[in-house]
Amino acid sequence: MLKGYTYxxxxxxxxAEFLVRTIGxxxxxxxxxxxDRIAIREEAKAGxxxxxxxxxxxxxxxxFPFLAEADSLALANAKxxxxxxxxxxxxxxxGFPVFKSKRRSRASYTTNNQHGTIRIEDGKVRxxxxxxxxxxxxxxxxxxxxxxxxxxxxxxxxxxxxxVNQDEEKxxxxxxxxxxxxxxxxxxxxxxxxxxxxxxxxxxLLRKSEEKTKKAQRALSRKMTGSRNRExxxxxxxxxxxxxxxxxxxxxxxxxxxxxxxxxxxxxxxLKSKHMMQxxxxxxxxxxxxxxxxxxxxxxxxNFYGRTLIKADPWYASTQICSxxxxxxxxxxxxxxxxxxxxxxxxxxxxxxxxxxxxxxx
Ligand SMILES: [Zn+2]
Numbered sequence: 001m002l003k004g005y006t007y008x009x010x011x012x013x014x015x016a017e018f019l020v021r022t023i024g025x026x027x028x029x030x031x032x033x034x035x036d037r038i039a040i041r042e043e044a045k046a047g048x049x050x051x052x053x054x055x056x057x058x059x060x061x062x063x064f065p066f067l068a069e070a071d072s073l074a075l076a077n078a079k080x081x082x083x084x085x086x087x088x089x090x091x092x093x094x095g096f097p098v099f100k101s102k103r104r105s106r107a108s109y110t111t112n113n114q115h116g117t118i119r120i121e122d123g124k125v126r127x128x129x130x131x132x133x134x135x136x137x138x139x140x141x142x143x144x145x146x147x148x149x150x151x152x153x154x155x156x157x158x159x160x161x162x163x164v165n166q167d168e169e170k171x172x173x174x175x176x177x178x179x180x181x182x183x184x185x186x187x188x189x190x191x192x193x194x195x196x197x198x199x200x201x202x203x204x205l206l207r208k209s210e211e212k213t214k215k216a217q218r219a220l221s222r223k224m225t226g227s228r229n230r231e232x233x234x235x236x237x238x239x240x241x242x243x244x245x246x247x248x249x250x251x252x253x254x255x256x257x258x259x260x261x262x263x264x265x266x267x268x269x270x271l272k273s274k275h276m277m278q279x280x281x282x283x284x285x286x287x288x289x290x291x292x293x294x295x296x297x298x299x300x301x302x303n304f305y306g307r308t309l310i311k312a313d314p315w316y317a318s319t320q321i322c323s324x325x326x327x328x329x330x331x332x333x334x335x336x337x338x339x340x341x342x343x344x345x346x347x348x349x350x351x352x353x354x355x356x357x358x359x360x361x362x
Contacts, residue, residue, distance in 0.1 A: 001166050005141050009125070009150065009158035010134040018130050019150055019158060025070035026109035027100045029057050030078040034097055037086065071129045074109040077147075081110075108151035118145050118162070121249070125160060135160060140300045142166065142257075173306065177265040179358030181318060181350050182291045185337075188255070189350035191358050192263065197351045203251045213240040248290055256297040260305050265361040268295055269353070270314040312357055322347065323355035 011019055036055040044051050057075035061067050067075065088094030111118065117128045124132035127148065143166035151159050177193040188200040216237040223230035259266060295311070302309035312318065321328050324345035332339060332349060340346045 002146065003141070003143070003164050003166050004161050005139065005164060006159055006161040007125075007138070008136045009160045010136070011158055012133075015130055015133055016156075016158065020152065021066075022070045022074050022129075023107050023109050023150070023152060024102075025067055026074045026078040027102070027105065027107075028064070029060060029067065029075045030082055031099050032060055033057070033079055033082050034099060037082070037097075069129075071109070071111050071127075073111040073114075073128060077110040077112070106151060107153075108149050110147055110149040112147045113145040116246070118148050120145075121245075125162070127160075133160075140304070142301060142304050174262060174264045176263045177358060177361040178259065178263040178267070179354040179356065179361065180259070180266065180268045181353040181357060182269055182294070183350050184334075186350065188294075189354045190259070191351060191354040193358065193361070195355075197348075197354065199350070200255060203247065209240065209244045209247060213237070213244060216240050249293075252290055252294050252297055256294060256301055259298065260301040260307055263307065265308045265310065266298060266302060267310040267312060267357040267360045268298060269312050269316070269318055269357055310360055312360055316356075316360070318353040318356040319349060321352075321356050323352045323359070 009019075033055060040051060040054060057067070057072070057079055082097060085094060085097035089096055111128050113119070114128075117126070119126050120137065121132065123134065123137065125135050125137075125148070126132050127150070141162075141164050143164040146163045146165050148163070149161045151161070153159070178190050179192075181189045183189055186199040187202045189197065190200070191197040216233065220230065220233040220237050223233050299309055301307075317328055319332055320330065322341035322343060322345055324347075325341060325343040327341060327343065329339075329341060337349050338347065339349065
């Protein structure tokens with residue numbers, strides 16, 4: 001099922017200029033192609049020889065070099081729009097296509113997502129050839145972005161309409177409940193109401209990338225300031241960082257989506273990172289494991305799929321309480337991975353915590 005979401009775009013002046021130019025190029029190519037189609041019809045009427053093939057956007061690029069700067073998908077979509085207009089005309093459901101005017105026609109262009117060329121990150125939407133543009137996403141969505149149409153109003157405001165492919169089985173209610181403890185050794189430790197526990201590892205891929213990044217960092221620091229090689233090394237490092245960020249996002253999206261798919265009630269511990277950040281060694285890993293982003297995703301996905309997300313009180317002693325007898329024991333140092341309660345129950349520190357969180361679901 002395709003669904004559209006429209007948001008206000010807030011481009012920088014340079015980005016706005018580029019958007020206006022792309023809209024202009026899309027209109028230009030639409031008109032050129034229409035001109036060509038009309039010429040073909042005239043030639044056919046004159047009756048000399050076979051019909052030639054209609055032109056494509058590529059036919060005009062050598063003649064009009066400015067077209068090369070524009071998003072080529074915007075041009076391809078202009079052609080598709082014209083094809084659709086002709087199809088309507090031939091089917092008898094529309095008039096003969098008309099030329100687009102700068103003043104009268106809707107100022108817009110459409111582009112497509114090709115493996116993440118359109119994506120949303122940190123309050124910005126990435127568009128091909130232009131990069132990340134600020135926008136107001138008042139309503140988050142789930143699904144795969146198919147295409148985006150950028151439009152401009154007469155007053156110079158920009159909007160983006162994002163077409164999203166959403167699967168339809170999303171509102172199915174499920175019965176399971178889950179408690180999720182967030183960890184350092186493992187990213188998350190979960191126990192569901194059938195008392196099945198699962199430890200989710202931090203992605204290995206990420207760790208590998210991080211090692212490579214450290215290498216790139218060292219390579220950069222060895223290069224002379226202002227040198228060409230330094231610029232090269234800087235670029236390599238930036239690309240590494242981007243790759244890690246994408247891998248991390250991907251990991252978090254898949255995991256949060258799975259949890260929301262499988263559970264009706266989700267209890268997650270509230271982040272203690274502020275308190276933990278005081279410990280410097282931990283701080284790096286906490287930043288890395290992206291708990292904050294994970295909880296944010298769980299929250300909006302729960303909203304979207306009709307699940308209940310419970311955030312445990314930050315002072316809830318999920319680690320200290322014995323999940324067997326309910327007795328609250330003493331604080332446990334970070335390195336205590338297992339412990340035995342006075343009642344005799346032996347606990348894995350994190351699984352015990354996730355069971356205590358699960359209790360809050362009832
Ligand atoms: Zn106990």
